[in-house]
Amino acid sequence: MWKYLRKYWLFFLLAPLFMLGEVSMDLLQPRLMGTIVDEGVLGLSNGGVGDMALVVRTGLRMIGLVLFGCFCGVMSGVFANLCSQNFGNDIRKDVFRRVMALSFEQTDRFSTGSLITRVTNDITQIQNLVTQCIRGFVRTFLLFAGGIVCMLSLHMSFGVVVACAMPLIVVCIVFFIGRANPMFAVLQEKLDRLNNVMQENVSGTRVVKAYVKEAYEKERFGAANGELVSTQLKVLLLFSYMTPIMNIILNVSVVAVIKVGAVRVGAGDVTPGDVMAAVTYISQILNAVMRVNMIFQTVSRGMASGRRIGEVLACAPSIVDGTFAEDTAVRGKVEFRDVSFSYPGMGGERVLSHVNLTIRPGETFGILGATGCGKSTLVNLIPRFYDATKGQVLVDDVDVRDYALRTLRDKVAVALQKSEIFSTSIRENIAWGDPNAPEAEIRRAAGVAQALEFIDTKADGLDEQVAQGGHSLSGGQKQRVAIARAILKNAEILIFDDTTSALDLKTEAKLYEALKSGYAGMTKIVIAQRIASVKDADRIAVIDGGRIAACGTHEELMADSEIYRDIYDSQLKR
Ligand SMILES: Nc1ncnc2c1ncn2[C@@H]1O[C@H](COP(=O)(O)OP(=O)(O)OP(=O)(O)O)[C@@H](O)[C@H]1O
Ligand SMILES: [Mg+2]
Numbered sequence: 021m022w023k024y025l026r027k028y029w030l031f032f033l034l035a036p037l038f039m040l041g042e043v044s045m046d047l048l049q050p051r052l053m054g055t056i057v058d059e060g061v062l063g064l065s066n067g068g069v070g071d072m073a074l075v076v077r078t079g080l081r082m083i084g085l086v087l088f089g090c091f092c093g094v095m096s097g098v099f100a101n102l103c104s105q106n107f108g109n110d111i112r113k114d115v116f117r118r119v120m121a122l123s124f125e126q127t128d129r130f131s132t133g134s135l136i137t138r139v140t141n142d143i144t145q146i147q148n149l150v151t152q153c154i155r156g157f158v159r160t161f162l163l164f165a166g167g168i169v170c171m172l173s174l175h176m177s178f179g180v181v182v183a184c185a186m187p188l189i190v191v192c193i194v195f196f197i198g199r200a201n202p203m204f205a206v207l208q209e210k211l212d213r214l215n216n217v218m219q220e221n222v223s224g225t226r227v228v229k230a231y232v233k234e235a236y237e238k239e240r241f242g243a244a245n246g247e248l249v250s251t252q253l254k255v256l257l258l259f260s261y262m263t264p265i266m267n268i269i270l271n272v273s274v275v276a277v278i279k280v281g282a283v284r285v286g287a288g289d290v291t292p293g294d295v296m297a298a299v300t301y302i303s304q305i306l307n308a309v310m311r312v313n314m315i316f317q318t319v320s321r322g323m324a325s326g327r328r329i330g331e332v333l334a335c336a337p338s339i340v341d342g343t344f345a346e347d348t349a350v351r352g353k354v355e356f357r358d359v360s361f362s363y364p365g366m367g368g369e370r371v372l373s374h375v376n377l378t379i380r381p382g383e384t385f386g387i388l389g390a391t392g393c394g395k396s397t398l399v400n401l402i403p404r405f406y407d408a409t410k411g412q413v414l415v416d417d418v419d420v421r422d423y424a425l426r427t428l429r430d431k432v433a434v435a436l437q438k439s440e441i442f443s444t445s446i447r448e449n450i451a452w453g454d455p456n457a458p459e460a461e462i463r464r465a466a467g468v469a470q471a472l473e474f475i476d477t478k479a480d481g482l483d484e485q486v487a488q489g490g491h492s493l494s495g496g497q498k499q500r501v502a503i504a505r506a507i508l509k510n511a512e513i514l515i516f517d518d519t520t521s522a523l524d525l526k527t528e529a530k531l532y533e534a535l536k537s538g539y540a541g542m543t544k545i546v547i548a549q550r551i552a553s554v555k556d557a558d559r560i561a562v563i564d565g566g567r568i569a570a571c572g573t574h575e576e577l578m579a580d581s582e583i584y585r586d587i588y589d590s591q592l593k594r
Pocket of ligand 2: 396437
């Protein structure tokens with residue numbers, strides 16, 4: 021945290037300094053009040069004759085001090101907030117940057133809900149912690165220490181009351197704090213869970229409604245919410261016992277000060293004004309100690325949050341950037357050398373095993389196979405969404421792990437299986453990878469993707485706004501926008517991960533034809549379930565259970581591969 025606070029050291033110092041001014045004014049007031057009573061009203065040094073002029077003068081001084089104290093308080097608040105808000109802003113940006121750099125596997129491990137809580141609520145908690153440290157803590161300490169000094173300077177015998185009350189309060193605080201401390205980390209976890217349920221429901225609202233699962237989801241949300249509330253209640257209940265106990269100690273102490281004061285007034289050691297001042301001081305001292313409880317709550321929560329933020333910041337991205345950023349002699353070649361892969365947390369169960377495959381530059385390469393056989397996993401290794409567990413993936417004869425990620429990902433354009441559409445215009449969705457692309461380029465890419473035919477029927481054409489999640493477009497329209505986006509990137513390697521599944525066969529055929537004639541040099545990797553989608557590819561690989569079962573042209577496979585023939589028969593033979 022210090023690393024982030026250092027930048028704002030001036031605010032960090034000014035806030036407590038002004039707080040010192042504010043507290044000093046608070047500590048001066050009881051003394052002046054004592055003077056008013058002793059000299060102005062009782063006239064102790066004037067034979068019992070009061071002095072109205074002194075009352076007015078001292079009163080005005082008190083008002084002046086209050087105003088100065090207010091000014092200091094405001095300034096202290098301003099600097100403390102400047103410090104904590106800027107500090108939080110910096111951390112939030114860094115955490116967000118780190119979240120962006122995490123690999124899919126790492127994001128999955130944290131869970132989306134938890135990452136959202138960490139970037140929002142947890143940051144707020146550590147901002148509160150900083151404010152509390154430079155304001156609350158300083159104020160409490162100064163009031164406590166200053167109060168004791170001021171009170172003892174009135175008469176040492178008042179020290180007896182402090183000495184008796186203090187251990188009681190400390191025992192009380194330690195007891196409550198010890199019980200509450202572990203609950204704060206739990207509290208943040210419960211909040212994570214709530215956010216996860218909320219996030220899944222909002223993004224999956226269509227499925228929830230389609231299956232009429234509202235009642236079930238309400239119950240799930242209710243359960244998560246209930247757990248949060250009950251933990252929160254436990255913490256609050258604990259502290260609600262604490263306040264009355266502390267108040268009893270405080271009130272008994274005030275009575276004790278009056279008693280001690282009365283004895284001393286009788287002996288002529290102190291004046292009635294001193295006793296009045298001492299009563300105020302003992303309240304200030306014990307109130308300060310009681311504030312430790314609040315400070316502690318903020319510090320505990322802040323530290324729990326700080327640890328959670330630290331976990332994200334300390335999570336080194338598992339996909340580490342390489343350095344290779346030069347031009348390669350070959351362009352558009354992909355090679356898998358004895359590649360095996362298993363997803364983390366799957367206990368080593370292999371999704372791909374011993375895949376050997378070379379895709380040649382400019383080739384149209386089809387990948388076919390049953391659902392769940394590992395097709396998406398295979399192509400996800402090319403732009404390094406995941407790293408191969410064993411073996412090597414090479415793009416243009418360079419290991420993908422050696423590339424600077426930017427260089428590698430510039431070479432590859434992927435249209436993912438689930439079309440991600442952003443809530444902006446169709447134009448911006450297509451030009452996502454190249455926001456400065458000229459209109460003609462965008463229209464050309466949309467034309468090849470067979471998207472123009474529906475874009476031109478929209479009232480605003482390319483500028484038509486898309487609803488969040490692409491819900492204002494049909495499934496096939498979304499796919500075509502995603503395809504146009506990938507084509508516009510004009511990368512060496514173009515990957516369609518089952519992205520034409522929602523297109524009718526005629527549109528699909530037109531798309532591949534346009535792609536073949538317009539982008540001949542591009543390597544095209546096409547994953548499909550339908551044999552018709554890949555039949556005309558230069559070569560086709562059939563994947564079965566994470567292995568390459570066969571590879572060749574349609575004719576070769578029809579002649580040699582039983583699996584391919586089975587698929588063909590089931591889909592095309594009548
Ligand atoms: N992020 C993940 N974590 C754990 N397992 C996963 C993950 N993604 C996929 N799998 C598993 O890996 C296997 C292969 O998945 P993959 O997505 O590659 O299949 P696919 O061939 O693309 O299927 P489909 O045709 O349905 O898209 C499946 O059994 C799937 O359950
Ligand atoms: Mg897939």
